[in-house]
Amino acid sequence: MPVIDITSDPEALTMNIVADFAAAPDRVWTVFTDPRQLERFWGPPGWPATFTRFDFAPGGLAQYHMTSPTGEISRGRWEFTKIDEPRSFEVLDGFADEQGDLNPDIPPMRMVFAFEPTATGTRLNGVTHFASVESLEQAVGMGMVEGTRMAMGQLDAVLQDLRDYAAGRGTQVEILDDQHVRITRLIEGPRELVWRAHQEPDLIRRWLLGPDGWRMTVCEVDPTVGGAYRYAWAPEPGTEGAEFGFDGTTLVSDAPRRAVTTEHMTGTDYPSTTNDLQLYEEDGATLITLLIEYPDAATRDMVLATGMADGMETSYQRLERELLPA
Structure with missing residues (x-):
């Protein structure tokens, strides 16, 4: 700081x-x-x-x-x-x-x-x-x-060369305050493609799978402001776990720079979060910054304790492997 x-x-x-x-x-x-x-x-x-x-x-x-x-x-x-x-x-x-x-x-x-x-x-x-x-x-x-x-x-992220700042660090989680967490990940690819990977169902299904052994069963996306989305995942045979999903709406869309959505765990009374996705490209690499707003510190800590960051890192690795040219 x-x-x-x-x-x-x-x-x-x-x-x-x-x-x-x-x-x-x-x-x-x-x-x-x-x-x-x-x-x-x-x-x-x-x-x-x-x-x-x-x-x-x-x-x-x-x-x-x-x-x-x-x-x-x-x-x-x-x-x-x-x-x-x-x-x-x-x-x-x-x-x-x-x-x-x-x-x-x-x-x-x-x-x-x-x-x-x-x-x-x-x-x-x-x-x-x-x-x-x-x-x-x-x-x-x-x-x-x-x-x-x-x-x-x-x-700090602006003053450094983007690759010097983030390359090789994987998915980084920073707690800003009781309600806000910032997650960053460098993707070696153009912003336009990274944006599409977050907006187009055909591309989302190829990478947003979390840990190995899970499949995406629902991927419905309306990325326009006021539009709704719904995702669901289920374990492959032999993988432990129960099917779960998220739903929400788009609050802000500024392609290919920023998208803000709400996120709620489907079928539960858990409070929603606000997810602020921002993309910045420099020299062919794209920095993903996800600012998550939780209702309180207890919810924040509960979500982080699930291993969310590890699952995100696996998905980002899959994004690079499946969607970007070798």
């Missing part, structure tokens, strides 16, 4: 963030000023950003929106006021409407991003200036501190 400290100062009307990164200043500068890299972490898990405009010059504008797992959209915009490459840049950051214009009811914040070299990489000193104590308190109340901490926590 790169964040060292986040503090707010009501007297100075500021919020300060200090974060250290094991990467050179020019590399850190690039991830903050390249919209395709910036949108991989600007926004906490579950609220990824999409930048639709990025005029990186004094007086230029950046426009973006963040989409929740339920499809709710929050829009923002930056006006670049100062740029001192590669040491610092400043923006006026505000909430925006559908046309990209500033929301007049919420004063914009002045944000300063400053980067300095350290013995091990780069330190970010970020200062946000608020118009009033009320604006500062409103930002804190909306979860800005924790949201910033979680957003910056995603930077």
Whole structure:
């Protein structure tokens, strides 16, 4: 976790963030000023950003929106006021409407991003200036501190070459908090094919089988928003276990980048989870990131204790073996 400290100062009307990164200043500068890299972490898990405009010059504008797992959209915009490459840049950051214009009811914040070299990489000193104590308190109340901490926590994956970060590590499980688990897996193949492997029944049946000795008996998928799906599996003769399945609906579909679905164990009164699947391709390899939201820590721990990650790893290995060219 790169964040060292986040503090707010009501007297100075500021919020300060200090974060250290094991990467050179020019590399850190690039991830903050390249919209395709910036949108991989600007926004906490579950609220990824999409930048639709990025005029990186004094007086230029950046426009973006963040989409929740339920499809709710929050829009923002930056006006670049100062740029001192590669040491610092400043923006006026505000909430925006559908046309990209500033929301007049919420004063914009002045944000300063400053980067300095350290013995091990780069330190970010970020200062946000608020118009009033009320604006500062409103930002804190909306979860800005924790949201910033979680957003910056995603930077390690962005700063490294994708294969250096994930190749050979298999299926990785990271507990973020009581309700959220992040699962990552690198697939040596193009994003378009990995997306189709998660959306098309004919392909799903070839790999989403879990441990050896199981077969998929039901695979019904409507990947459109509001569409339903249902999966079921049964053990092969000689394999212990009872048939089970999952059902749910699609909440968000942004092909071939993101799909959010609910997931419920069929025939039970177990609570549903929300599964946020995101795909990112770099140099022919695709990073699968699955953010799962559980209703509580007890449910989270119960599911993880079933050996879910091992079953997922077996399936991902099968995906690579069955669907990707040798």
